Amino acid sequence: MDLLAFARGPGMQWATAIFVAGVLWRLVGVALLRRKPDLSAPRVAAKWKGLRLIVLRSWPRKEFLGGTAFTEVMGYVFHIGFLVALFFYLPHVLFFADVAQGLLGVTFKGVFGVAWPTLPGGIIYFASAVSVAALIAVLVHRLVNPVKRLISNFDDYFSWFVTIAPIATGMAAYSHIGAPYQTLLALHLLSVELLMVWFPFGKLMHAFTIFAARGSTGMLFERKGATL
Amino acid sequence: MQDEVFPLRFERAPAAVLTGNARPVLAEVAALAERFAESGAGGAVDLAAMPLSPADVDWLRGTLGRGEVSAVIEAAGASSVEETAFAGVWWVTHRNPLGEVVAELIEVAAVPAIIAAAREDAAAGAARLAAIVAAPAAEALA
Amino acid sequence: MNPAKTIGERLAEAGVSRRAFLKFCTALASMMALPPAAGPAMAQAIATRERPSVIWLPFQECTGCTESITRSHTPTLESLIFDLVSLDYQETLMAAAGHQAEAVLAAAMKENFGKYLLIVDGSVPLVEDGAYSCTAGRSNLALLKEAAQGAAAIICVGTCSSYGGIPRAAPNPTQAVPVSAVVKDRPIVNVPGCPPIPVVITGVLAHYLTFGNLPELDPLGRPKAFYGETIHDRCYRRPFYDQGRFAKTFDDEGARSGWCLYELGCKGPVTYNACATLKWNAGTSFPIQSGHGCLGCSEPDFWDRGSFYRPLAAADWGSAKTVGAAAAAGVALGAAAAWAARRRQDRFVKEAAAPADRKPEG
Amino acid sequence: MSATAADEKHPLELEGARVSVKKPEVRYDVQGEMSEAERVARAMQNFVKDFGRTAAIYMESCIHCGMCAEACHFHHVSGDPRHTPIWKLEPFKQAYKREYGPFAWIYRTLNLKPKVTVAELAEWQELLYDTCTVCGRCSLICPMGIDIASLVSQARHGMFQAGLVPHELWAVAERGAREGSPLGATPKVFADRVAWLADDHEIDIPLDKPKADVVVTMSSIEIMKYPDSIVATARILNRLGVDWTFRTDGYEATNFGLLSGNTAWQKKMTMKLIDAAIAAGAKTVVLPECGHAYTALRWMGANMLGRPLPFEVQHIAEFLADNIRSGKLRLKKVAKSVTFHDPCQIVRRGGAVEAPRIVLEALGVELREMEPAKGLNWCCGGGGGVVTIHRADRLRYKVYQLKMEQIEKTGAELAVTTCANCRQTFDDGQAHFKSEREMGSLLELVAENLSDGE
Known part of the structure; x- marks a missing residue:
């Protein structure tokens, strides 16, 4: 079995299984912890159930913008670049379509009436390049900024690596730089699998917990009338 | 008639599409032509090596047009050499004895190499000619 | 036949003009993806060489490769056989049969020992000492081992002899293996494909004739000149891939417009072959031009790599069952972790309460 | 170290700008004997x-x-x-x-x-x-x-x-748990103060009424250092004609259990208030100008009790705002520019953002908001028990300067807040920087400007 066959087959299967199991392990492990009900009389009925904070916290208040703009903007840039490449590049969409078909027996067209849109390779490549540039910028910032340097640990650097690796290898595969396409594709898949395997165990889990954390605070604060 | 047998209707030939690859090929030809005009050193573009659709090839052929010279070489199949509307730029098509295209090139030169007689062949021909000259007249007539 | 004569002399005797030969070499150069200027140089080189002896052994195969080479258009099979090489044994094509044919084989191997080119098509079954495929009462395995000893080089024609091919597909009942698994001490050139492009077979021979050595090979033993790039790289539909325009079914507008077949399972991006440039059937077309995705037939294990119609990107991520099992395991582990955390918490509450009366004072 | 020994070794510094433990000669930032x-x-x-x-x-x-x-x-x-x-x-x-x-x-x-x-x-x-x-x-x-x-x-x-609390904070909290008040405002001290203040200001201050609609509480800082708050509270409540009382079984709202991290002490102090209010059949418990007291009872009280509180809990500013809105409380206009310091626990985390501003509006002052204000306001630097910790002073004063710059920028004549802990932080800061400006109390400002016209 060559590298690509491994990456496409058993590698992907194991990564998927570990990803699914790990994510649920961590989410369920937290969700089933004790939660004491808040018996205090609410100031206002929290009718948004924490949703307001989930939305509000997506951009810093103007009072905080000065010191956080770089992190915020770069964060958005690399996230958007990553997500554009992830969700609008045809081979990726086909992979997700295959997963959706296999797991739920649905097609995007069947559910929404239209096919999932994809973007030309050039745009994906550009988005990836922008994402890589932003990721490098945030890494440099992490190394240079005293606060970030102090609070960073293995998780931060490794999570950075497993995030940039699939984008970089994807770009290399797309443009056939450095090695035969199959090798590059295999490396790309393996880097994605590394991402999937690491995902549940590191800070990448914020992709899920961000909603729970913001929502919890939003719910607690909103009923107090506290500043969100 | 045909519809009854094959309920298929071809609205367009599947490959009759321009891919956008023809223009760079034309640019390469232009560069070769320029070099030839300046230094006399020509060159050739092998069309088989290019990812061209049939429509691309047609477009190139049409764009280059036809010039003053055309020749057919009967050597293990017919080869055609045609000057394009641009002097020194030749469209060369080699076919095998079955008439299948085996190579297609755009050559930039004073004369495509295939037309020129080789000196070995010329030597063989000269020898044969000399033999005829040396032979008695009757023998030659016979 | 007098092997001392050069090819050039033989050609001249046969009345082949220099023009014809130059044209032939131009076509060869084009086919081998050499620069157009290489044609005249090749003409010079080939003309001064002797004809090599070629022995062609078919093993566990379907004769498709032989079929393919008989459709070679450059050079024509006739000229290849009679003018450029001395094809001394090819059981399908030769006139001789039975003991006579085997005698020819033995004679050719003896006469040209150490010098002949051995062409093999078909894989070699190993089970039961190779009894699943025999010629004249001898197993392919034994024949190969013997023939390889005197071969200057071995050219594996087709995916079967190169990588095992379809005989080797799971569950591989005959334990078929490629030639390279049996012969370790001879140079081997793989010309994979099911079948290989005919002109690639002759192209490899032409290279041997031109340069007197074997072409440069990639890590899978394939000549780089023909297998250096993927079908996808040289495909005339590639621009549509880059533009994001894809045929979604075999009869939609995209298919009719000649858009990329990636979504329909085309394996072009991971298949190294020259189909897109050399094409098939006298340069008429190739699968993608005819509207069907590439099957990847020249790659190892192509038969076992899932459906030909599954997009390349639809990797084998598992099944609903395995993912469901992983999910169940995850939920169970999470529940167990939460349970353990709660128990730990209960214990802490108890332990923290026990010394609570002891005031932390000096 | 016994309780009395602790008091002798680290007597409370009641006269200074802040109420704290006298700077200890020996640091006891580790408590108890433990491996x-x-x-x-x-x-x-x-x-x-x-x-x-x-x-x-x-x-x-x-x-x-x-x-x-x-x-x-x-x-x-x-x-x-x-x-x-x-x-x-x-x-x-x-x-x-x-x-x-x-x-x-x-x-x-x-x-x-x-x-x-x-x-x-x-x-x-x-x-x-x-x-x-x-x-x-x-x-x-x-x-x-x-x-x-x-x-x-x-x-x-x-x-x-783990016995790893800054010693001053521990000492204050410990005393709170032991005596019922971190600063020595024991029920007896409190009763004496109330009697003396009532006498001094010729005002009726109900104490230990068995039943009352409103039970009012005080912070120890106010009792010991800002007793005018007691008078101001009495004056306003009497004017409103509310059936109210202080109770010696539950008057002290400061919660150093919360600040220091002792949940048992926190619960003990919170339960005193809850039990007293229940005993009095109170409909409302009014909390003093104290930030952490607000968090401790308003948002954590019910959870300590284990069921919803059978009464309403209001910060004094909220109580005032309600009565202003209902028209019961009328105030004289104060022709001054005022800036308001938002106490973190009451405004940012407590949600009482508008109440103090309603009160200020009723006072007719020109409110000059700080930048930033309300929920984004900079903290005074003294909350969370920090003001009791001497070794924290150096940095705390820098934080305090940040706050003062903010206040000075508004150019307001008057600065008020509605948290006694903030007030003592300001007093201490002003003393340190030898500044003239005072931090006023919203409650006292209201009490001083009760409208005579009925």
Whole structure:
């Protein structure tokens, strides 16, 4: 079995299984912890159930913008670049379509009436390049900024690596730089699998917990009338 | 008639599409032509090596047009050499004895190499000619 | 036949003009993806060489490769056989049969020992000492081992002899293996494909004739000149891939417009072959031009790599069952972790309460 | 050290600008006799024992973006990366992962997160107590929405039980638990004060009425240092004609149990108030101008009791605003420009944003808001028990300067707040910087400007 066959087959299967199991392990492990009900009389009925904070916290208040703009903007840039490449590049969409078909027996067209849109390779490549540039910028910032340097640990650097690796290898595969396409594709898949395997165990889990954390605070604060 | 047998209707030939690859090929030809005009050193573009659709090839052929010279070489199949509307730029098509295209090139030169007689062949021909000259007249007539 | 004569002399005797030969070499150069200027140089080189002896052994195969080479258009099979090489044994094509044919084989191997080119098509079954495929009462395995000893080089024609091919597909009942698994001490050139492009077979021979050595090979033993790039790289539909325009079914507008077949399972991006440039059937077309995705037939294990119609990107991520099992395991582990955390918490509450009366004072 | 010995060794400094323990000759930032292992164990136990789903989600969500540093006044003035709010929790994040999180078993088995050491906890004492007022400003910047302040409070639970509390804070809290008031305002002292004030100001101050609609509470800072607040409260409530009382079985709203991290003490003090209010059949409990008192009863009281409180809890500013809105309370106009300092626990985290502003509007002042104000306001730097810790002074004064610059920028004639702890922080700061400006009390401003016209 060559590298690509491994990456496409058993590698992907194991990564998927570990990803699914790990994510649920961590989410369920937290969700089933004790939660004491808040018996205090609410100031206002929290009718948004924490949703307001989930939305509000997506951009810093103007009072905080000065010191956080770089992190915020770069964060958005690399996230958007990553997500554009992830969700609008045809081979990726086909992979997700295959997963959706296999797991739920649905097609995007069947559910929404239209096919999932994809973007030309050039745009994906550009988005990836922008994402890589932003990721490098945030890494440099992490190394240079005293606060970030102090609070960073293995998780931060490794999570950075497993995030940039699939984008970089994807770009290399797309443009056939450095090695035969199959090798590059295999490396790309393996880097994605590394991402999937690491995902549940590191800070990448914020992709899920961000909603729970913001929502919890939003719910607690909103009923107090506290500043969100 | 045909519809009854094959309920298929071809609205367009599947490959009759321009891919956008023809223009760079034309640019390469232009560069070769320029070099030839300046230094006399020509060159050739092998069309088989290019990812061209049939429509691309047609477009190139049409764009280059036809010039003053055309020749057919009967050597293990017919080869055609045609000057394009641009002097020194030749469209060369080699076919095998079955008439299948085996190579297609755009050559930039004073004369495509295939037309020129080789000196070995010329030597063989000269020898044969000399033999005829040396032979008695009757023998030659016979 | 007098092997001392050069090819050039033989050609001249046969009345082949220099023009014809130059044209032939131009076509060869084009086919081998050499620069157009290489044609005249090749003409010079080939003309001064002797004809090599070629022995062609078919093993566990379907004769498709032989079929393919008989459709070679450059050079024509006739000229290849009679003018450029001395094809001394090819059981399908030769006139001789039975003991006579085997005698020819033995004679050719003896006469040209150490010098002949051995062409093999078909894989070699190993089970039961190779009894699943025999010629004249001898197993392919034994024949190969013997023939390889005197071969200057071995050219594996087709995916079967190169990588095992379809005989080797799971569950591989005959334990078929490629030639390279049996012969370790001879140079081997793989010309994979099911079948290989005919002109690639002759192209490899032409290279041997031109340069007197074997072409440069990639890590899978394939000549780089023909297998250096993927079908996808040289495909005339590639621009549509880059533009994001894809045929979604075999009869939609995209298919009719000649858009990329990636979504329909085309394996072009991971298949190294020259189909897109050399094409098939006298340069008429190739699968993608005819509207069907590439099957990847020249790659190892192509038969076992899932459906030909599954997009390349639809990797084998598992099944609903395995993912469901992983999910169940995850939920169970999470529940167990939460349970353990709660128990730990209960214990802490108890332990923290026990010394609570002891005031932390000096 | 016995209780009295503690008092002798560290007598309360009642006359200074702030109410605190006299600067101790010997530092007792470690309490009790325990082995190191026991300290660590107790820190972890008490940190984890009150943990729940919400805190766990917070612990799972931090992405180490470092933005919280931008919101923290201590980091703002020091530039010290250790003052990054989330870093203040580092040993406890480790403890969470090792002891409680979903992967705790893996972390323990592979020892990926080593056991926290006493040295680390001692080092973090400064970060958790000296440089955090639990003001919760950082909770507003976190892109993950983590309420970092609540985690600091939880970390203090562990620190307290490990006997690793800054000594002054511990001494104040301990006295609060022992005597019922951290600053020595025992029921007897309180009763004496009330009698003396009633006498002095010729005002009726009801004490220990068996039944009353409104039970009013005071903070020890007010009782000992700002007794005018007692008078002001009585004056307003009497004017409103409310059936109210102070009760010696539950008058002290300050909650150093909360600040120091002793949940048992916190509960004990909160329950006193609740029991007294229930005994009086109160419909409303009015909390004094005290930030942490508000959090302790308004938002945590019901959870201490284990059921919803059978009465309403209002901060005095909310009580005033309600009566202004209903027209019962009429005030004279004050022709001055005023800036209002938002106490973190009441405004940012308590949600009483508009009440003080309604009161100020009724006073007809020209309100000059600080930049930023309301929920984004900079903390005075003295909350969370920090003002009691002497060794924290140097940095705290820098934080205080930040606050004062903010106030000066408004150019307002008067600065008022509605938290006694903020007031004493201001008084101390003004004394330190030898400044003239005073920090007024909203309550007293109202009491001084009650409209005579009926």
